[in-house]
Amino acid sequence: MLELSKKTNLLEKNIYKYSLQDIEEPELYREMFNYEEVPKIAFNHRRVPVNMPEDIWITDTSFRDGQQSMSPYKVKDIVNLYKLLARLGGPYGVVRQSEFFIYTKKDQEAIYKCMELGYKFPEITTWIRAKKEDFKMVKDLEIKETGILVSCSDYHIFKKMGMTRRQAVDYYLETIKDAFEAGVVPRCHLEDITRADFYGFVVPFVNEIMELSNEVGIPVKIRACDTMGYGVPYTEVALPRSVAGIIYGLQTYSGVPSEMLEWHGHNDFYKAVANATVAWLYGASAVNCSMLGIGERTGNIPLEAMVFEYASLRGSLDGMDPTVITEIGSYFRNEMGYDIPPMTPFVGENFNVTKAGIHADGLMKDEEIYNIFNTKKLLNKTPGVSVSKTSGLAGIAYWINEHYDLKEDKKYTKNDKLVADLKDWVDVMYADGRTTALSNHEMEDKIKELNGGKDLK
Numbered sequence: 104m105l106e107l108s109k110k111t112n113l114l115e116k117n118i119y120k121y122s123l124q125d126i127e128e129p130e131l132y133r134e135m136f137n138y139e140e141v142p143k144i145a146f147n148h149r150r151v152p153v154n155m156p157e158d159i160w161i162t163d164t165s166f167r168d169g170q171q172s173m174s175p176y177k178v179k180d181i182v183n184l185y186k187l188l189a190r191l192g193g194p195y196g197v198v199r200q201s202e203f204f205i206y207t208k209k210d211q212e213a214i215y216k217c218m219e220l221g222y223k224f225p226e227i228t229t230w231i232r233a234k235k236e237d238f239k240m241v242k243d244l245e246i247k248e249t250g251i252l253v254s255c256s257d258y259h260i261f262k263k264m265g266m267t268r269r270q271a272v273d274y275y276l277e278t279i280k281d282a283f284e285a286g287v288v289p290r291c292h293l294e295d296i297t298r299a300d301f302y303g304f305v306v307p308f309v310n311e312i313m314e315l316s317n318e319v320g321i322p323v324k325i326r327a328c329d330t331m332g333y334g335v336p337y338t339e340v341a342l343p344r345s346v347a348g349i350i351y352g353l354q355t356y357s358g359v360p361s362e363m364l365e366w367h368g369h370n371d372f373y374k375a376v377a378n379a380t381v382a383w384l385y386g387a388s389a390v391n392c393s394m395l396g397i398g399e400r401t402g403n404i405p406l407e408a409m410v411f412e413y414a415s416l417r418g419s420l421d422g423m424d425p426t427v428i429t430e431i432g433s434y435f436r437n438e439m440g441y442d443i444p445p446m447t448p449f450v451g452e453n454f455n456v457t458k459a460g461i462h463a464d465g466l467m468k469d470e471e472i473y474n475i476f477n478t479k480k481l482l483n484k485t486p487g488v489s490v491s492k493t494s495g496l497a498g499i500a501y502w503i504n505e506h507y508d509l510k511e512d513k514k515y516t517k518n519d520k521l522v523a524d525l526k527d528w529v530d531v532m533y534a535d536g537r538t539t540a541l542s543n544h545e546m547e548d549k550i551k552e553l554n555g556g557k558d559l560k
Contacts, residue, residue, distance in 0.1 A: 124303035129257030147341040151351035154386040156361035163201040169393040181213040193422030196224030233278035238285040248288040256295035290324040297333035309357040332371030336381040350385040365389035370401040426483040456487040464497035489540040492533040
C-alpha cells in the first residue's frame with residue numbers, strides 16, 4: 104500500500120512490520136564479537152538519510168552513571184555541580200535534564216536540595232530498578248520521569264537474566280505498566296543495543312512499547328544505550344554497530360519521534376563524541392552525557408564536548424555559558440580531588456598550553472595561529488606555554504608576558520636580555536639531565552634573581 108509521507112511529501116510504501124523472533128539460542132554475533140579478538144566492523148553499504156531534528160539538546164547522567172565510577176558524591180558537591188549545570192545550559196535549557204540515583208538518604212537529600220532551587224532546567228529525573236516500590240519512591244518525590252533498565256541484547260537476556268526474548272519483553276512491559284500506573288513517564292534504557300538483534304528483538308519490542316504508550320496516552324522515551332562502546336559512526340556499517348542505522352530504524356520502523364529518542368554512549372573505543380554527534384545528525388534529539396566524561400569503565404560522552412559540538416552544528420551556543428566548563432573542571436579538581444589528565448580537551452590544565460618554541464613564536468604574533476578558538480572569551484582560559492628544552496626564546500618571552508599579564512608596551516620580546524639570560528639558564532638545566540618542564544614557581548624565582556631581586560608584577 105502506498106501512502107503520502109507527511110515528512111518527505113513523497114509517496115512511500117507502507118513500512119514493514121517486524122515481529123519478535125523468539126529464538127532458542129542466543130544470537131551473539133560471534134563473527135563480529137569473537138571475545139578472543141578485537142571486535143570487527145562489518146559493512147553492508149546501506150546508507151540512511153541525515154535527519155537532524157529541529158530541536159536538539161543535552162541530558163546529564165553525572166549523578167547516576169558518573170557516580171558509578173567514583174566515590175559517591177557528597178550532597179554539597181551534587182548541589183554545587185547542579186547549579187553549575189544550570190548556568191552552563193543557559194535560559195533555554197540546552198542542558199535539559201539531569202539524572203539522579205534515588206536509593207539512599209543522601210541521594211534523596213540531594214534531590215530535595217536541588218529541587219528547592221526551583222530551576223526549570225536541568226529537569227531532575229531518576230533511574231530506578233524495575234520494582235513497584237521504586238516507582239512509589241519516584242512518585243512520592245513528585246519526579247515526572249524515570250529511567251528503567253530494559254536490556255536488549257541476547258548477552259543480557261539469555262546469559263544474565265536467564266530468559267527467552269518473549270519472557271524478557273513481557274517482563275519489561277509489566278514494568279513499564281507499573282510506571283504508567285504511578286503516573287511517571289518511563290524512559291526505557293535499551294542496554295547493550297550495539298550487540299542486539301535489531302530487527303529480531305529491538306524493533307518489535309519498541310513497537311510493543313509504543314503501542315502500550317498510545318493505549319494509555321502517556322509518552323515513553325527511548326534511550327539507545329551503547330553500553331560497551333561498540334557503536335560506529337561511519338556510513339555503510341552493518342547493524343548492530345551502526346549508530347546511524349539504529350537511530351534511523353527506531354524512527355522508521357518503530358515510530359519513535361525525535362524528541363522521545365536519546366543516545367547514551369561509552370568511550371571504550373574512543374568513539375563516544377563522534378557517535379553522539381551522529382545520533383543527533385540522524386534523528387535523535389537528545390544525547391546523554393556526563394561532566395568530564397566520568398562514568399563506567401572508560402566513561403561516558405563528555406558533556407563539555409557536546410556543548411561545542413552543539414555550537415558547531417547550530418552556529419550558536421543558544422544561551423549556553425561555556426566559561427562554566429572551566430569552573431566545573433576547577434570544582435572537580437580543587438573541591439573533589441579529581442585528577443583531570445592535563446591534556447584533556449577544554450578542562451585539562453594544558454589543553455591550550457604549548458611547549459614548542461615555534462608554536463610560542465606564532466602565539467606571540469597572533470594567538471589564532473595556534474589556538475583552537477578564543478579560549479579566553481569562551482572558556483576564560485588564556486592560551487599559554489610551558490617552559491622546557493624546546494621552548495626557545497619565543498616560548499620564554501610568551502610565558503613572561505602571559506604569566507605576568509603585561510600590557511602591550513611592557514611586553515618582552517625574544518631580543519630582550521632577560522629572555523636571553525633565562526634561555527641560557529634553561530639550556531644549562533636540560534644539559535644537566537632535566538626532563539620535566541619548569542614550574543611557574545621556578546621561573547618566578549629565577550626572574551626575580553635576574554631582575555635584581557625585583558618581581559615583574
